[in-house]
Amino acid sequence: MINKKPWDWDSEKKEIPVKEWQERFNWVEELSVSPDGEKIASIVNLDEAQFSACVNGEIWEETFEKAWGLRFLSNGNLTALVCKDEEWTVCVNGSFWETRFDYIWDFQFSPDGSFMGAAVQKDGQYGMAVNDRMWDELYDNISGVVLSCQGTSAAIVQVEPLGQGDIEGFSRGIFSIAVDGIAQPEKFMNIWDLSFDSKGKQVASSIRKNRIDYSISKNSQAWEKNFQFAWKPEFINKDTSVIAPVRQGGKWFLFKDEAPFWDKSYEQFGQLAIHGDGKKIAAIVSDRYGKWTVSENDRTWALHCDSMISTLFYSDNGDSLVAVFKDQGFWDIAVNGKPWNLKADKLWNPIVSSNSEILATRMEKEGIFYLVVNGKVYQERFDMIFEPQISPDNDKILLKAMKNGIYLRQILTLDKVL
C-alpha cells in the first residue's frame, strides 16, 4: 500500500493558480490531482492536433496528436493514453512506453500502481499490454479486461471466427478466457464478469452455456449446475471456493461452489463485498420489488432505499460496511446500516481510515462541492473537490479542491472538520 507518512501533513495551505492555464493554452481538459495533493495536471491543447500535459503549470516536453485518460496512479505517477505519429501508447510522467499499438483503452492499474495494464489493438487483433509488454497471442476481439494486484491480466477473447449473422456459430461458443494472453481451452456462448483470486492466479466468471442455461466457471471449468442467470462471482476461503449470486425459479440466491450458501432468497442481487477471506460476506440485495438494502451474512439491514445502491465495501479491518445509495432522488452513505442523511446530488465513495473510525468523501449539492467526514459536512464551499486523504495518524484530512480558478491543498485537523 501507499506510504503516506512522507507527505506534507503540516503546511496548512498551498495554492496553485490554474485559471491562467486557460489563457496559455487553447483549452484545458479535466483536472487530475496527485494522491499527495502536491500536483495538479490536465491535458492541454497547444495547437491543432498538438496536445501535452500541464503539471503545476509546466508542460511535458513531449507533445501528442491525441491524448486522453490522464490520471495519477496511487504511487503518484501521472499517466495518459496518447497518440504520436498515428500510433498509440501509454505515457508515464512524460515518457512513452516502447510498445506501440493501433489503439489502447480500458487502462487499469494495481492498487500500489506498480502494474499498469490496458486493452490494445494491433493490426485488427486484440489483446492486453501490461507494463509495456503486449500479450504474445492476440485475438479477433476482446472485452472485460481485468488486471490483478500481482499484475496478471485476463480478458474475454473471441477464439473462433464468426460470420455475419452466424447465429449457429455463436451458439456453439466462440469466446474463451485468456489469462496473460493464453486462451483457456473451454469455449462458451457468453462470458462476463471476470474475477481474479487474491493471488492473481485463478479466474472465475459468469457464463452462458446455451440459449437459456447460465452458470459460473472457475478456471474455465463450468459448474455443472445451471441457473436462470448469474452475476459476478468472487473467490473466498483462501481462494478455494467461489461464491456467486444466481437465479433459480425466478428468485435470486447466493451459491457457493454449486450449493446454496445463504438460506434466504432475494428479488435481486447487486455487487458482493467480502472481508477476511469470507468471514464476512455482504451483498447489495433487493428483498422487495423496487426496494434495495444490504444483506450481511444473510441478514438484511433495516435501512432500505428506492433507487439503487451503487457501491458496497468493507473497511480494511472489517469493522465498517459502507454503502453508497440513492433514495428519493438523492445520494447518501450508510455505515453499518446507519445513514448520514446527506441528500447529495453527486456523491463519491468515501475513503476509510486504517482504524475504520474516519470516513471522508466529497459531494455536490446544488452545484457546490463539500467535504464530508463521518457524515458531517464541512461548511467551506468549493467549485470542485478531488478525492481527500486521511493522515496515517488518523488525525488530519488532506483536502484538495478548486475555488475561483485556484487549486487549494489544505490540511485540516479532524477537530476542525468534525
Next chain:
Amino acid sequence: MQETLTTNEKPESNKKDVIDEGVEKGLARLTPEKISTVINQVLTKETGARFKVYVETCMRCGLCADACSIFLSNDRDPKLSPAGKVKQTILEMINKKGKVSKQLLKDVVRIAHTECNVCKKCSMYCPFGIDIAYMMTLVRRICHKLEITPLYIQDTVNSHSATMNQMWVKEDEWIDTLQWQEEDAREEFENLRIPLDKDGADIMYSVIAPEPKFQAGLIYQTAVIMHAAGLDWTMPSTPGWDNSNMAMFTGDFEISGRIARAHYETATKLHVKKIVMGECGHAFRSVYDVGNRWVGWAMPPVDLVHAIDFYHDLLTSGRIKVKEQYKKTVTLHDPCNVSRGRGLHNKAREIVNILCESFIEMTPNREHNYCCGAGGGVINCGPPWKGSRMINNREKKEQLERTGAQVLIAPCHNCHSGLEDIVHHYGLKMEIKFLGDIIFEVMEKTIYQKDS
C-alpha cells in the same frame, strides 16, 4: 434485397412463404416434447394473474381492431386484428396444452415478431385495457426459449450479449469514433470536445449502436448542440454506452436486464446527475420501463431524459437559440414509445413549432398515432421480412401521404429506418429528419452565456 411489391399486391401474397433461416433451422431441431415443455413452462411459471385475466376477459368484441395499422393495411383481415393474433398464438397453445405443430409455430413466429409492433395502441381501445403487446412478447419469449427467433434480430441480441451494444461495435471502434467526431466537429467550434469518462459531469449522453456504426454525424451534431448550450457532459468509453435493447423484444429478458444494468452502472460510475439519450424510442422503453424493471429498479435509478425532453428544455430556456426557422413544410411522426409510452408528444410539437415555419399535423396523431411499422423489433427481423412489412405499412404510407409535407420528422431511430423504407418503397417525396438534424441546421452557433 430487391423490392418487387406494389401497392396493389394482395396482402396475403408473400407472407407465409418467407424463409427465415433462423426459424427454419430452429424448427428442424425441435421435438414435440421440447415444444410442449417450453410452452407450458412459460405459460404456467412465467405468467401470473395479469395473463389469466387477459385470457379470460377478452370477449372478441373487436374494438381493438381499428387501432392496429397492420389490420387496416391488410383489408381489415380479422386474422391481423389484435385479438386475432392472440387467438392464433397463445389461445392455440393453451387449447392444445402446448402440443402444437411446427407449422403452427412457424405461423406463431411470423405473427408475434413481424405482424405486431408491440406498440400498445390497441390496449387503449380495449374496454378492459388488455395488453396485446404483453401477450405477443410472451409468445416471443416462448420462441426465444425454443430457439426459433428470426435470424437477424437474434444476431442483434447475440451482439448485445457479447458486446453490450447491438451492432458488434468493438470497444476501440467506439472510442475512436467519438474522437474522430470530436475532431471533425471542431469545424464548428475550435475548442469543442466530447469529454470521455468525465467523472462528475452533469450529463452522460448515450446513444444506440447504429450511430457509431453508420450515422456518426449524429454524434457530431449532438456535440455541437452540447457545446453551444454550454453543458457539462460526457460520454463513456466503456461498454454501457448503448441504450438500445433488442433482447427486450425477443423475450430474452435476462440479456435485456444485463444490458440495462450495464447502462445505469456506467452512468453511476461517472457520478453524473442524469442520462440524456438520443432520439430513440425503443431504447427509452428499455431503460425507462422494461430492462430496468427486470433488474429490480422500479424507476430509472439515474434520471433519464429523452432527447425530446432535452431539446425542449434547451430551446425554451434559451440555451439554444434559433437563427432562422426551417422553411420547408414539415410533419411529425409520434414514436409510440415516447408518446404513448411517456407523453412527450406535446413537447415534440412545441419544439417543431419553435424550429419550423410550417407544421402540418398527420392524422391520427399524438398517442393515437400509427406505429412506424418498424417498431417492436419488426424491422430488426431483417431483409427476409421486408416485403411483408411493406404490405403491413400501407396504412402508414397513406397517413404520411395525406400530409403533403416535404419533410417528415421522426425523433426515433427505429421509426426513422422504418419510415425510410416506406418512403422509398412507395416512392413518397419526403425527406426524413431527426429533430437534432433540424436544430443543427437552424441554431445559432454561439456558446450560451448564463447572463446573456
